[in-house]
Amino acid sequence: MATRQTQFLARSLLTPAVGLLFIWMIVPLALTIYFSTLHYSLLDPGSEEFIGLENFRYFLTDPAFLASLRNTLVLVGSVLALTILLGIPLALLLDQPVVGRNFVRLMVIAPFFVMPTVSALVWKNLLMHPVSGLFAWLAKLVGLTPVDWFNDVPLFSVILIVAWQWLPFATLILLTALQSLDEEQKEAAEMDGASAVSTFIYITLPHLARPITVVILIETIFLLTVFAEIFVTTGGGPGLQTTNIAFLIYAQALIQFDVGSASAGGLVAVVIANIVAFFLVRIVGRNLEA
Amino acid sequence: MGQITLQGVQKSFGPVHIIKGADLDIADGSFVVFVGPSGCGKTTLLRLIAGLEDVSGGKILIDGKNVVDTPPAKRGLSMVFQSYALYPHMSVRGNIGFGLKMVGLPKDEINRKVEAAAATLNLTPYLDRKPRELSGGQRQRVAIGRAIVREPKAFLFDEPLSNLDAALRVQMRIEVTRLQKQLGTTAIYVTHDQVEAMTMADKIVVLNGGKIEQYGSPLELYERPANLFVAGFIGSPKMNFVTGELALQRGAATIGVRPEHLKIERDGGGGWQGTISVAEHLGSDTFLYVDAGPLGMLTARYIGELSLHAGDRVSLVPDPQRIHRFDSGGNALRG
Numbered sequence: 001m002a003t004r005q006t007q008f009l010a011r012s013l014l015t016p017a018v019g020l021l022f023i024w025m026i027v028p029l030a031l032t033i034y035f036s037t038l039h040y041s042l043l044d045p046g047s048e049e050f051i052g053l054e055n056f057r058y059f060l061t062d063p064a065f066l067a068s069l070r071n072t073l074v075l076v077g078s079v080l081a082l083t084i085l086l087g088i089p090l091a092l093l094l095d096q097p098v099v100g101r102n103f104v105r106l107m108v109i110a111p112f113f114v115m116p117t118v119s120a121l122v123w124k125n126l127l128m129h130p131v132s133g134l135f136a137w138l139a140k141l142v143g144l145t146p147v148d149w150f151n152d153v154p155l156f157s158v159i160l161i162v163a164w165q166w167l168p169f170a171t172l173i174l175l176t177a178l179q180s181l182d183e184e185q186k187e188a189a190e191m192d193g194a195s196a197v198s199t200f201i202y203i204t205l206p207h208l209a210r211p212i213t214v215v216i217l218i219e220t221i222f223l224l225t226v227f228a229e230i231f232v233t234t235g236g237g238p239g240l241q242t243t244n245i246a247f248l249i250y251a252q253a254l255i256q257f258d259v260g261s262a263s264a265g266g267l268v269a270v271v272i273a274n275i276v277a278f279f280l281v282r283i284v285g286r287n288l289e290a
Numbered sequence: 291m292g293q294i295t296l297q298g299v300q301k302s303f304g305p306v307h308i309i310k311g312a313d314l315d316i317a318d319g320s321f322v323v324f325v326g327p328s329g330c331g332k333t334t335l336l337r338l339i340a341g342l343e344d345v346s347g348g349k350i351l352i353d354g355k356n357v358v359d360t361p362p363a364k365r366g367l368s369m370v371f372q373s374y375a376l377y378p379h380m381s382v383r384g385n386i387g388f389g390l391k392m393v394g395l396p397k398d399e400i401n402r403k404v405e406a407a408a409a410t411l412n413l414t415p416y417l418d419r420k421p422r423e424l425s426g427g428q429r430q431r432v433a434i435g436r437a438i439v440r441e442p443k444a445f446l447f448d449e450p451l452s453n454l455d456a457a458l459r460v461q462m463r464i465e466v467t468r469l470q471k472q473l474g475t476t477a478i479y480v481t482h483d484q485v486e487a488m489t490m491a492d493k494i495v496v497l498n499g500g501k502i503e504q505y506g507s508p509l510e511l512y513e514r515p516a517n518l519f520v521a522g523f524i525g526s527p528k529m530n531f532v533t534g535e536l537a538l539q540r541g542a543a544t545i546g547v548r549p550e551h552l553k554i555e556r557d558g559g560g561g562w563q564g565t566i567s568v569a570e571h572l573g574s575d576t577f578l579y580v581d582a583g584p585l586g587m588l589t590a591r592y593i594g595e596l597s598l599h600a601g602d603r604v605s606l607v608p609d610p611q612r613i614h615r616f617d618s619g620g621n622a623l624r625g
Contacts, residue, residue, distance in 0.1 A: 184375035187342050192389035192436070193363030202388070206379040 035263035042257035055264035064240050064248055065265075069272070072244040075159055076223040076276075080216055082163040087170030087215070088208065092200075094171065095178045105175075112168040116228035123161045124150070124233045154234050154242045161229050166222075170215045177211035178204070213284045220280060224273050245269045291353050292366075292443035292476030293318045294339065299348035301334055308334045310500040311348065316444075316478065316493075321470050324480045325487040326497035326523070332480045333448055335497070339478065340369050340446050352443060363392075368437040369446040372453065374429050376421040376436075382408070383417045386435045407439040410469070427458050434466070444476035451486065463490060484524055488512070496520050518620040521546050527577060527589045529614070536585070542615035542623055549591035551612040554578065554604055561607035564588060566600050580604060 039051045059065060094105055111119065127134045128149040136146030149157040181204065189199045227246045230236055236243035236251060243251070249269060253262030294316040301309040308331045316322050324332040337343045339350060341362035349356045357365050368389070376385050383404055390400045408414045411431040421429055430450060437445050447466070451459045467490050470477045481487055487494050488508045496503040496511065496519070504516040508524075515521035521529050529546045537545045555561065564582035576596040580588045590606050598604060615623040 182373065182375060184371045184373050185377060187362075188369070188371060188375040188377075188436075189388070190342065191340065191362050191367070191369050192440075193392040194388070195392075198392060202380075203377060206377075209379075 032263045032266050035259055036267055038260045040258075040260035040263075042259060051260070055260045056268070059252070059261050059264045059268060064243060065268075067240040068243045068245050068248040071155060071240075071242060072224060072246075072272075074155065075162065075226060075244055076220060078159045079163045079166060079223050080219055082159070083166045083170040083219065084212060084215060086163075086167055087174050090167070090171045091174035091178055092204075094175050109168045109172055111165055112172075114165070116165065117232050119165055120161055120229040120232035123157075123164070128157060150234050151238060154238060158226075158229055158233060158242050161233065162223065162226055165229075166219055169219070173211050173215050174208060177208055181207050216284055217280060220276060221273075224269075224276065245272065291318055293351075293353050294444060294476065294478070295349075295351040295354075296335075296339075297349040297351065299335070299338060299350060300346045301331075301338055301343060302346045308500050309338070312502050314495060314502065314505060316476060319474050319476055320492040321467070321477045321479065321490060322493050322495060323487040323491035324478065324495045324497055325482065325484055326503075328482055330497040331500040332482075332495075332497045336369075336446050336448055336478060336480050340367055341365050342369075366443040367446055368440050368442040369448065370433045370437050370450045372449045374421075374433040374450075374453075376429060376432055378421055381418050381420060382413060382424070382432050382435075385421065385432055386413075386439050389436065389440045403439050404435075407435045410438070411435050426454055427462060430454065430462060434469070438469070438473065438475075442475065444478060445470070447477065447479040449480055449482070451481075452483075459486075466490065485526065488524070494524075496523060498523075514622070514624075515614065516622055518544065518546070518616050521614055521616070521622075527591065530588045532585050532588075534584070537615075540613065540615055543618040544616040544620075546614040546616065547608045547612065549577070549589040550593070551609040552588070552590040553607040553609065554590050554592055554596065554598070555607060557603035557605060561605045562588065563603070563605050566598060566602050566604060569599050569602075571595060578604065580606060582606070 036055050037050055037052060038048050039054070040048050090108065094101070094108065098104070114122075125133070130136050130146050130148040130151075133146075133149075135149070139146045147153070185203055186199060189203050194202065225246045226244060227250065230242050230244065230247050231250075234242040236247045245265070246269065249262050249265040252258050252265055294314075296312050296314040299309060299312045300307070312335060324335060326332050334343065338345050341357070341360065345358050348358075350358050352365060352367075377388065380388065383401075386407055387400045387404045390403060395403075405414070405417070408417055411434060413428070413431055413435060416424060416428060416432075421432065424432065430453075433450065450466075451462050454462060463486060466479075479486075479490060491508055493505065493507055494511055495505050498519050504511055504520045506514075511520060511524045515524060518531070522531070525548055527549050529548050530552070531544050531546050533544050537543060553561070557563070562582050562585055564580040564585070566578050567581045567587070568579040570577040570579075573595060574593070576592040576594070576598070578590045578592070578596075578598065580590060582588045588606060590604075617623055
């Protein structure tokens with residue numbers, strides 16, 4: 001892209017794609033902003049009128065908002081912690097030369113390809129069901145009272161399901177990073193007298209800093225909007241115990257049919273996502289600089 | 291002390307025998323170079339001594355103690371890798387001091403030793419830089435610093451100069467040799483470059499196909515190669531080999547003459563007649579590639595400038611004292 005000619009060419013070739021993406025983004029955003037200022041209820045058609053920031057006041061002062069914000073952050077934080085803390089040892093294991101390694105790797109990656117609704121159903125009905133689930137059967141086998149997962153520890157159950165889905169992603173990223181670790185560096189550490197633990201702490205872990213950052217950033221983007229797992233298993237309940245921001249917006253729009261307030265909630269979610277992204281990039285983003 | 295002895299060392303990867311029984315005696319304080327074509331097992335042999343590979347048979351003695359079951363760190367050796375293998379997220383100070391930190395030395399003692407090593411290698415201004423901020427030659431020196439700071443019984447070098455450009459390589463070659471002499475520590479150095487081997491070594495081990503072909507001082511190998519392989523491998527340009535009638539006259543299957551031992555005369559003299567196909571004029575030397583008909587292509591070297599050109603007829607007269615004779619098995623005939 002050195003000459004003026006190639007610069008012009010590059011810009012004109014990029015324009016359609018950039019333009020399309022821009023329209024794709026700006027139209028929904030503009031409409032959402034527009035709707036968020038209206039009194040717009042599907043139960044009361046024809047009564048749309050401009051009400052300023054009333055929807056925002058309503059959404060932000062709703063006690064459900066703070067509860068769902070807390071749930072969202074707990075969900076994101078717990079799943080991130082679980083996937084990384086389990087993903088690192090799992091990646092280390094999968095990096096060992098064992099018979100059938102490729103098959104084992106494929107099996108470990110598998111949960112990532114199961115769609116969220118299906119995996120949530122499997123967990124709800126086959127594993128966590130208090131009467132017919134596998135966990136209940138196991139508990140009875142050792143003489144314990146089965147746990148009624150979605151009533152007793154609803155948020156923890158959702159966290160388990162989501163973590164199970166995202167663990168393969170973290171493992172896969174960390175595994176590829178491990179494989180790119182220079183063999184001679186490990187040998188140099190061995191010659192330097194480093195034990196396996198020291199090699200892990202001083203050589204492997206610093207090498208993984210960047211991929212861990214990538215995992216945190218990408219997972220956060222998706223975990224802020226977890227919806228299907230909650231919809232299928234708990235429906236946000238009991239009470240508000242598993243309602244996150246995404247589910248609260250859904251509830252506003254399609255259970256209470258209040259499009260205006262849901263739009264306001266959507267914009268609040270955008271702002272929250274940006275705040276989280278800002279802090280994340282501040283904290284872990286410098287790992288991405290070469 | 292750093293006396294290393296190999297007794298019948300073997301290594302195979304599955305059915306492939308990489309090292310087919312190596313016996314070697316490396317004296318304390320000597321600089322020994324393993325040289326050979328790629329795939330000859332020289333790096334494997336070094337890694338066996340380092341302990342990064344397990345032997346399939348035989349013994350490795352360091353100062354008389356068999357170390358085949360000793361882990362690498364406990365053998366008291368340190369290694370400089372081909373890729374340098376510096377720890378990218380540690381500063382130069384951290385890299386050099388890592389081995390000492392692992393031994394559990396107190397911090398101020400580590401600092402003292404690291405700074406002493408850095409001073410020896412002119413690395414003091416770079417102590418707080420990361421490896422990626424250093425040039426190739428500086429990285430090389432950090433790798434060497436990491437090796438010397440542990441005061442090992444022996445240094446192991448695995449083709450350490452092959453990633454440097456030609457000028458820097460010559461400079462580092464001299465630095466490494468000087469450093470080794472100054473410290474008086476045994477060094478084993480692997481290279482495929484016979485010039486490096488000839489210039490740096492006290493003794494050279496020529497390896498081919500997993501076997502030690504010859505072990506001796508550079509000039510011994512040059513003057514009395516044990517077989518055809520060593521004769522062809524040591525010396526540049528390569529030794530000329532002649533078979534057939536001329537060899538039989540001297541009671542050998544093959545005779546060899548080095549390019550510098552062929553006297554070049556204008557056509558009409560005695561010796562081997564031929565036509566120059568390529569003449570290389572370097573100023574300091576003149577290399578002639580001569581098509582000698584039934585004898586094949588011969589290379590001749592003249593010290594200084596010689597104004598002969600492609601197409602000229604010349605005759606090459608071998609120095610009778612410097613003709614190497616080999617039997618049909620390729621082994622040198624003496625006397």
